[in-house]
Amino acid sequence: MPKRYVVTGAPGAGKTALVRGLQERGWAVVEEAATEVIAREQARGVDEPWTHGDFVSKIAALQRDEQQRSVPADVGVQFYDRSPLCTLALARYMRLPVTSTLAHEVARVDREQVYERTAFFVRPIGFVEPTAARRISYPESLEFEAVHEETYRDHGFTIVDVAPASVAERTAAVEEHVTARW
Template identity: 45%
Template sequence: MRRFILTGAPGAGKTTVARLLAEAGHTVIAEAATDLIETAQAAGEDAPWERGDFCEQIAALQRDRQLAANALAGPVQFFDRSPVCTLAMARFTEQPVGPVLSAELDRISADGIYDQRVLMLDLLGFITPTAVRRVDLAEARRFEQHHVEAYLQHGFTIERVPAADPATRAARITDLTAKAAHA
């Protein structure tokens, strides 16, 4: 089984493209951070990402979801973000890298969990603010650079997925990973 990471800055369209991949029958593992933020906000916490343990919670949920995904069928899985994205978030928000995130980064590296080619969706040139996404375009570009640096530091190669409509991007990702399905 091959596991591909979908990454990019907030507002790059990852989740929309991931949804299209899932609708096409691919196994897609949802983004942990967004789910944690939405749950916290529903409980009345406006900005859970400001908590010092937030990246630790993301890393733990990413680990749990990746391990649960081992039981899912299919030759290819797509993960909407990974622990390397969580490292980028920790650096961007100046949060500490705690023991859970550190251990998860070590585990995914030692065990070769993810394909070394990460699929980075380029920014679309605009940001649509949401309750979860509160960055402007300049901040998103800085956040994207933290992702690039973190992935390169951890030995990944970055396959850029240019800005386009979601269906075109989903087709590009399917083409880029098609050979992995037969490997």
């Protein structure tokens, strides 16, 4: 079974660019589920899917499906662009109910220790670039980051800071940390 690492952080911090950098260097990655859910819903004409009660359930279900997908035998490490704990942090931050789907998925990943207990927190770069899926101000993103980090710590994760830097420098820092323990 591969070692699964979570790459997370505040919206707009460069997390997805880092994950893509890891992928370009040959690492196995799993894309962010929330962005996928938002894109699907917006394609169906739902402008702000995060205002719907089943939003976090859809994310948690997609995260479960992606995590349980068959992995080639030669993959030793996978990087996940967020995890169900991120979805829990999102629900807390937005004051959304923690649905049974989300609660069950969080309990499962905790119980089974699906992810390595190290989470890479990509630290903010000083601004947030708005997108169709990201409609949050920089100060709001910092508040969300604090909820995020607290959620991971509450679930027994060690936080590894990924400081603001170029994508190449951030990628190298994550690779160095992982290969030192692999």
